Every structure is written in C-alpha cells, then in structure tokens.
Amino acid sequence: MATVLSVSGSPSATSRTARLLRHLDARLAAQGHEVIALDARTLPAEALLGADFTHPAIVRAAGLFDRADGVVIGTPIYKAAYSGLLKSLLDLLPQYALTGKTVLPLATGGSTAHVLAIDYALRPVLSSMGAAHILQGWFTLDSDIAVREDGTLALAPLPAEALAGIVDRFSAALHDRTASAVAARPAA
Template sequence: MATILAISGSPSTVSRTRGVLQHVEARLRDDGHTVTSVAVRDLPAAPLLAGDKTDPAIRAVVDGIAAVDGLVVATPIYKAAYTGLLKALLDLLPQYAFAEKSVLPLATGGTTAHVLAIDYALRPVLTSLGAAHVAQGYFVLDRFLTAADTGEIVIDPAAATALFDIVDRFSWSLRAGRSLDPVG
C-alpha cells in the first residue's frame, strides 16, 4: 500500500479542519495505507517564516514529503484562500517537491462562496509543485461539522458520504499506482 503524509494548514489549536483530516487519515489507514501527519502550526515559527530548511523540524517535513507516495493537504479557507500558515510551508518547499505524487486537497469554511477556493487558489500551487495528480478536492461547510463532548469533530452523514467518496477514489488511485481517478 501507499505511504501518505496528511498536512493540516490550520492555525487553530482546536480545528474543524484538523478534525476532518483525522477522519480522512483513519479512512486511509482502514484501507491499508500508512499515514503520518503534520500540523503546520506545530512547526517552529521563526524557521518556517524565514524559509529555513536547515531547521530540524522543517527538514523533517521536507524529507517526509520526499519519502511518501501521496499527500492530503487540508486547510480552512479564509478570505477566499488557503491559510498563510500553509502558504509559508509550501513556499519553502523545493520547486518540484510533489513530483510523482498524488495530492488530495481538502478545505473547510463557513460559506459556499469559498467552495471554489480549492480549484482557484490551492490547486494551482499544488500543481506548480509538480504533483503528478491533484485529485478532486472536497470542501466541507462548517455547518456540517460539530464538536462532540469528547472534542472529536463529527461530520454530518451526508457530508461524510460525499467526503469519503472522494477519499476512496484517492485511495484507489494510490493502490492502483495510477494518477487517474477510477471515474471519469
């Protein structure tokens, strides 16, 4: 099976985006993939903002990206774009850091006005990093995400069904070693 790095671009300690990503990670693990994750907010701020690739934590992320077959990149949408925190990480990566990799973009946000941010803001950057395939992304509206008493994010069943359909297609493409979705 494939190795996957899940990247959370949320700056929040309590994050709906991170909660969605945890569900996606579990789904991919259940399908037999090896999944590791990184929250960009946990990286050291000064080296991240300075683009210091010699910092051990930054180096570990860059090396981790190089070592995996696929990536899941998740971000909240603020002001019709992905977070500046995620941008800081993407900016310090080598030009073709995503070469020969499949990438699944995911986003959360409060309004349907931001649904196209995946295609118009995030997808071009992922493509410019050389991704072999940027899978169909998915945007989850905040109103479909609630926090359980345990702190876990619960996804509305209808939104979860659509999300997991996208995740399953991504998983299939990685399992098959293909850069195409099974449908279309």
C-alpha cells in the same frame, strides 16, 4: 500499500480542518495505508516566517513529503484563499516536492462563497510543485463539522458520504499508482 502524508494548514489548536483530516486518516489507515499526520502549526514560527530552509523541523517536514506516495492537504479558507501558514510551509519545500505524488486537496470554511478556493488558489500551487495527479478537491462547511464531547468528529450525513467516496477514490488512485510503479520495475 502507500504512505500518505496528511497535512493540516490550520493555525488553530482547535481546528475543524485538522480534526476532519484525522477522521479521514483513520479511513485511509483502515484501507491499509501508512498515514503520517503533519500539523503545520506545530512547526517553529521563526523557521516558517524567516524562510529557514535548513531548520531541522523544516528539513524533517520536507523529508516527510519526499517519503510520501500521496499527500492530503487540508486548509481552512480565509479571504478566498488557503491559509498563510500552509503557504509558508509550501514555500519552504523544494520546488518539485510533489513530483510523482497523488494529491487530495480539502478545505473547510464558513460559507459556500469559498468553494472555488481549492481550484483557483490551491490547485495551481500544487500543480506547480509537480503533483502527478491532483484529485478533485472537496470543500466542507464549518457548520457540517461538529466535535462531540469525547473529542471525536461528527459530520453531517451528506458531507460524510461524499468525503468517504472521495477518500476511497484517493485510496484507489494511490493503489493504481503504486501497482504501476511496481510493475514498471525491472525484474531482479
């Protein structure tokens, strides 16, 4: 199956966005994909803010993007846009780091007023980075995400059902792209 890079652009250590991504990662892994999690907040601030393209942690992160067949990008929405942390990371990647990749953008936020941020703020950046296929993104209200005492995630029923379908479509798109790539290879 495909390799999926699951990127959280949240700066918070108790991030609902990151927990939501890890929840969805489990579904992708159960479908046979290799899932690699990357929390942008764990990257060195001095490298991100200083635009240090050569910092070993940034080089490793760029390598993870290069290795992935598909990328799930999750971000909280602040002031109608994706996080500055995610912007800093994306700015340090090669211009066409998403070339040939299937991308699923996801966002969380406190109000439905931010729903269009995926399409108007994040999608253009992903497209400019060469993404082969950007699936319809999904916005989840913070109030629909709860963390149980054991640390697991509980989603409200409607978002849970919708996200399951979106992740399944992403998985199918990855399968279709990897099957096409295998079929296009010359016979040995």
